[in-house]
Amino acid sequence: MKFLKILSRQREFGTFLVVVVIFITMSFASPYFMSKTNMHALLLALSIQTVIGVGMTILMVSGGFDLSVGSVVGLTGIISALLVKKAGLPVPAVILLTLLVGVGIGLFHGLMVTKVGLNAFIVTLAGLSLYRGLTLIVNDGKQVAQLGDIFDNIGQFKLLGIQMPIWYAIIFIIVGDILLRRNKYLRQNFFIGGNETAARLLGIQVDKVLISNYILISVIAAFAGIVWTARMGAATMYGGAGLELKVITAVIIGGASLSGGEGSVLGTFLGSLIMVLIINILTLIGIKIYWQNFLIGAILLFAVTLDVLTIKRRERNILKTMTQ
Amino acid sequence: MSNDTCIINAKNITKYFGSVVALDSVDFELKDGEVLGLVGDNGAGKSTLIKILSGAILPNKGSIEVFGQPAHIKNPRDAFELGIETIYQDLALFDNLNFTENIFAGREFSSRGAGRLFGFVDGKRMQRDASKRIKSISINLPLLTQKVKQLSGGQRQAVSIIRALFWGQKVIIMDEPTAALGVREAAKVLELIEETKKHVNGIIVITHNIEHIIKIADRVLVLRNGKRVGDVTFKDYGNRLDELHNDIVKLITGAEIIDYKA
Numbered sequence: 151m152k153f154l155k156i157l158s159r160q161r162e163f164g165t166f167l168v169v170v171v172i173f174i175t176m177s178f179a180s181p182y183f184m185s186k187t188n189m190h191a192l193l194l195a196l197s198i199q200t201v202i203g204v205g206m207t208i209l210m211v212s213g214g215f216d217l218s219v220g221s222v223v224g225l226t227g228i229i230s231a232l233l234v235k236k237a238g239l240p241v242p243a244v245i246l247l248t249l250l251v252g253v254g255i256g257l258f259h260g261l262m263v264t265k266v267g268l269n270a271f272i273v274t275l276a277g278l279s280l281y282r283g284l285t286l287i288v289n290d291g292k293q294v295a296q297l298g299d300i301f302d303n304i305g306q307f308k309l310l311g312i313q314m315p316i317w318y319a320i321i322f323i324i325v326g327d328i329l330l331r332r333n334k335y336l337r338q339n340f341f342i343g344g345n346e347t348a349a350r351l352l353g354i355q356v357d358k359v360l361i362s363n364y365i366l367i368s369v370i371a372a373f374a375g376i377v378w379t380a381r382m383g384a385a386t387m388y389g390g391a392g393l394e395l396k397v398i399t400a401v402i403i404g405g406a407s408l409s410g411g412e413g414s415v416l417g418t419f420l421g422s423l424i425m426v427l428i429i430n431i432l433t434l435i436g437i438k439i440y441w442q443n444f445l446i447g448a449i450l451l452f453a454v455t456l457d458v459l460t461i462k463r464r465e466r467n468i469l470k471t472m473t474q
Numbered sequence: 475m476s477n478d479t480c481i482i483n484a485k486n487i488t489k490y491f492g493s494v495v496a497l498d499s500v501d502f503e504l505k506d507g508e509v510l511g512l513v514g515d516n517g518a519g520k521s522t523l524i525k526i527l528s529g530a531i532l533p534n535k536g537s538i539e540v541f542g543q544p545a546h547i548k549n550p551r552d553a554f555e556l557g558i559e560t561i562y563q564d565l566a567l568f569d570n571l572n573f574t575e576n577i578f579a580g581r582e583f584s585s586r587g588a589g590r591l592f593g594f595v596d597g598k599r600m601q602r603d604a605s606k607r608i609k610s611i612s613i614n615l616p617l618l619t620q621k622v623k624q625l626s627g628g629q630r631q632a633v634s635i636i637r638a639l640f641w642g643q644k645v646i647i648m649d650e651p652t653a654a655l656g657v658r659e660a661a662k663v664l665e666l667i668e669e670t671k672k673h674v675n676g677i678i679v680i681t682h683n684i685e686h687i688i689k690i691a692d693r694v695l696v697l698r699n700g701k702r703v704g705d706v707t708f709k710d711y712g713n714r715l716d717e718l719h720n721d722i723v724k725l726i727t728g729a730e731i732i733d734y735k736a
Binding site: 328329332333334335337338340341343344345347348349351352353354407411412 | 550551554566567568569570571575579580581582584585589592593594595597
């Protein structure tokens with residue numbers, strides 16, 4: 151009983167209830183919903199969003215932002231594919247080099263924001279176009295396929311009947327949630343996001359933490375780029391397109407504030423889950439796939455309005471993040 | 475009386491901002507056990523002096539001694555290590571977090587058990603220590619798990635003060651603690667300052683509100699146009715509070731004022 155009490159006080163409980171309700175409704179709405187194939191496909195679709203969501207949650211808690219993740223996934227996808235196919239490098243080397251690209255991109259973002267003083271929204275918005283452009287340039291817009299079994303297994307291998315991306319997502323959620331809640335270094339993000347000036351006054355090394363946040367999310371995006379390419383068996387120039395908006399939406403549905411200081415990995419996962427579930431059920435009952443974007447926007451609006459109306463948190467001016 | 479120990483002794487403090495003289499050879503001393511008011515009109519130099527003591531600004535000229543030792547306060551960290559804590563008007567609190575988290579901001583305890591391997595913090599120990607501290611200061615604060623943004627102005631001041639006391643600070647500087655507070659809340663803060671006096675060596679309060687400073691301070695230093703123009707010890711006035719009030723205002727404005735009671 152006491153456990154239930156503690157559980158219900160957690161922020162994520164409300165979101166979790168929504169998920170349960172959706173699940174129950176959906177199992178009545180369509181006989182295919184609960185099938186193993188559907189569940190597996192669902193979780194697979196969820197896996198990349200979830201993994202990046204961990205990095206995005208940490209970044210947004212600190213008050214930061216990264217609009218370029220989708221493009222980084224695309225770029226690192228092509229780079230890893232080219233390293234395997236054209237450069238003929240062994241897979242471990244490919245993984246290392248691709249992750250290093252992620253480090254470089256993240257470092258670039260972090261330095262622009264902390265040392266040059268540019269707004270994160272602007273830097274990563276530029277990045278979104280920059281990296282997508284590079285993705286096209288690097289292989290003339292052509293896709294890269296037939297990457298060999300070893301590479302493909304990163305994304306396609308089935309462990310206990312479940313494909314690897316899902317296992318990666320599970321690990322990321324568990325480790326990410328626990329660390330953000332309990333780890334001293336990562337907890338600093340809550341202070342930085344809540345009151346950056348006060349955080350500095352109290353001795354928190356704000357710049358260092360912010361830069362590490364940007365590096366983390368870009369490395370995770372690079373990892374996602376590798377995994378996604380491996381799963382598809384090919385890298386295309388559209389890899390990751392639209393991903394950033396889905397992930398940011400999930401983080402906000404999950405309870406984070408745009409201005410920082412609040413958020414949880416578990417909440418972000420539940421946010422992703424809700425989006426994917428609703429889209430899944432509507433697909434199953436026959437709604438055209440074109441409705442997806444519309445639905446994502448609608449769900450976001452609904453979730454945020456609900457939140458504001460229940461006065462769970464005070465959303466500070468969005469303009470603040472755009473005009474800093 | 476003249477044998478009172480000085481815990482802060484600043485001499486000849488001068489600060490220019492370009493061609494503007496913010497402070498002109500100001501001598502400043504804080505005696506052990508006293509609540510010292512620092513008053514003056516806007517632009518008199520109060521904030522500048524306080525920022526020098528808290529390490530936010532460096533003076534152009536002058537020397538400072540803290541607890542009898544020469545001190546070079548180059549940054550907020552130096553001030554912290556000397557035991558000086560400044561509570562600015564915005565309180566440097568984290569609205570999105572609760573009381574315990576605010577107390578331990580930037581200084582969280584590390585877990586002593588298995589969690590240490592993962593860099594975990596020791597939440598239980600922090601909560602225990604924080605609530606012990608409140609009890610020892612006899613302040614009434616609502617649920618410790620509430621977010622600080624839900625607390626009243628007076629309660630928020632309390633959190634800032636308790637944070638300073640928790641980390642063993644010996645001198646607390648408060649910048650306009652009662653500004654923007656209603657009558658009841660301001661009264662609570664003044665009580666809080668009285669209580670805090672028992673736990674520290676000295677308190678400096680900057681304020682525009684002469685009524686308030688007369689209530690809680692032992693002495694007042696008056697600045698005008700960057701110069702020290704007055705040092706008023708309240709004891710000398712006994713019960714003549716109106717006269718005390720008038721004299722302070724005279725020093726602040728530099729003008730003779732009409733006695734409105736005549």
